[in-house]
Amino acid sequence: MEKVTVLGAGSWGTALATVLADNGHDTLIWSHREDQATEIHEHHTNAKYLKDVTLPANLHATANMAQAIEHASIVVMAVPTKGIRETCQKMMQTLDKPVLFVHVSKGIEPGSLLRISEIMREELPASVIEDLVVLSGPSHAEEVVKQHPTTVAASCESLVAAERVQDLFMNQYFRVYTNPDVIGVEVGGALKNVIALAAGAVDGIGYGDNAKAALITRGLAEISRLGVKMGAKPLTFMGLTGMGDLIVTCTSVHSRNYRAGFMLGEGKKLEQVLDEMGMVVEGVRTAKAAHQLAEKYDVALPISAALYSVLFEDKTPLDAVDDLMLRMKKREMDEIYNN
Numbered sequence: 260m261e262k263v264t265v266l267g268a269g270s271w272g273t274a275l276a277t278v279l280a281d282n283g284h285d286t287l288i289w290s291h292r293e294d295q296a297t298e299i300h301e302h303h304t305n306a307k308y309l310k311d312v313t314l315p316a317n318l319h320a321t322a323n324m325a326q327a328i329e330h331a332s333i334v335v336m337a338v339p340t341k342g343i344r345e346t347c348q349k350m351m352q353t354l355d356k357p358v359l360f361v362h363v364s365k366g367i368e369p370g371s372l373l374r375i376s377e378i379m380r381e382e383l384p385a386s387v388i389e390d391l392v393v394l395s396g397p398s399h400a401e402e403v404v405k406q407h408p409t410t411v412a413a414s415c416e417s418l419v420a421a422e423r424v425q426d427l428f429m430n431q432y433f434r435v436y437t438n439p440d441v442i443g444v445e446v447g448g449a450l451k452n453v454i455a456l457a458a459g460a461v462d463g464i465g466y467g468d469n470a471k472a473a474l475i476t477r478g479l480a481e482i483s484r485l486g487v488k489m490g491a492k493p494l495t496f497m498g499l500t501g502m503g504d505l506i507v508t509c510t511s512v513h514s515r516n517y518r519a520g521f522m523l524g525e526g527k528k529l530e531q532v533l534d535e536m537g538m539v540v541e542g543v544r545t546a547k548a549a550h551q552l553a554e555k556y557d558v559a560l561p562i563s564a565a566l567y568s569v570l571f572e573d574k575t576p577l578d579a580v581d582d583l584m585l586r587m588k589k590r591e592m593d594e595i596y597n598n
């Protein structure tokens with residue numbers, strides 16, 4: 260049995276804490292909000308984030324960071340990308356021992372263009388990082404808490420650390436693979452949210468399955484193109500954290516990115532959409548990062564660019580789709596021509 264603290268009590272932090280508690284680990288969840296910690300600790304619910312779910316009786320919660328850190332030999336970081344730095348800084352007020360970190364967030368920071376593990380390594384001294392593992396893949400919290408079969412990957416250069424995380428989470432309904440390609444896993448997890456916003460938008464416009472299949476396929480092409488330039492292994496994008504997560508996020512009603520995109524496609528403005536969602540829509544910030552990454556790495560990301568123009572340049576979704584369709588002629592796969 261391990262002593263685990265999950266930082267972040269939204270949908271995903273709570274769902275993963277449930278998996279850990281189900282597996283018999285001594286699990287404590289930390290919320291930055293006192294009321295939410297009390298709700299989880301005393302009533303075994305987290306109604307805003309997981310409706311009609313009763314959490315395991317052996318899952319405890321606190322809003323006290325010092326207590327949360329004192330408890331842990333493993334820390335799972337499950338706050339949205341924009342809260343990662345602040346949470347690391349809060350943690351460092353008391354953390355003075357090495358722990359194994361697992362992060363489960365999916366984003367890239369605009370401006371710095373850092374992946375989550377890079378942000379964490381910037382904020383945390385090496386002396387407190389025993390290892391840092393990314394857990395990612397096609398996994399909606401709403402299905403995990405129902406114990407529906409789910410598969411993800413634990414990614415770290417150290418196979419020993421990845422396998423420790425595999426053992427920590429793995430059970431009958433939650434299957435964990437390992438993958439050493441941290442860059443590919445993080446880039447796939449972050450960029451699929453941008454494509455999912457676009458997939459929601461084409462459905463919101465009222466277009467059909469042809470358009471969505473095109474977005475998923477060409478979306479994967481642009482994610483891979485960028486990821487490889489950033490140092491990822493191409494095959495990772497064919498796996499759970501690439502194609503797998505792209506499919507689940509572009510096609511599921513559970514996806515906040517897909518649902519936000521749908522509302523944009525219906526003609527709603529971004530501010531109104533985010534107000535109505537009330538939960539994190541990671542793809543919005545990551546779309547800014549994608550825009551900057553395209554320039555930095557000199558890579559064409561046409562779907563991400565079209566989405567960016569809808570989010571931040573007031574282009575209508577219909578015009579953005581027209582622009583995509585009327586781009587200059589392309590070869591589907593340059594590699595085939597070159598061989």
Ligand SMILES: NC(=O)c1ccc[n+]([C@@H]2O[C@H](COP(=O)([O-])OP(=O)(O)OC[C@H]3O[C@@H](n4cnc5c(N)ncnc54)[C@H](O)[C@@H]3O)[C@@H](O)[C@H]2O)c1
Pocket residue numbers: 267268269270271272290291292308337338339340341342343345346363364365366398399400401537538539541
């Ligand atoms: N929900 C899923 O099914 C799922 C699955 C895989 C990965 N993820 C990823 O997990 C991360 C967290 O997403 P979520 O679904 O739990 O989001 P959520 O919107 O359901 O909950 C976010 C939680 O973080 C808290 N929070 C916000 N800002 C914070 C800050 N600065 N410091 C501390 N806490 C803060 C909120 O109060 C809330 O409890 C995201 O990067 C998301 O992409 C989510």
Ligand SMILES: O=P(O)(O)OC[C@H](O)CO
Pocket residue numbers: 365396397398399452455504507508513514515516517539540541
């Ligand atoms: O609800 P979303 O769009 O944040 O997606 C959740 C997960 O990342 C799906 O794997």
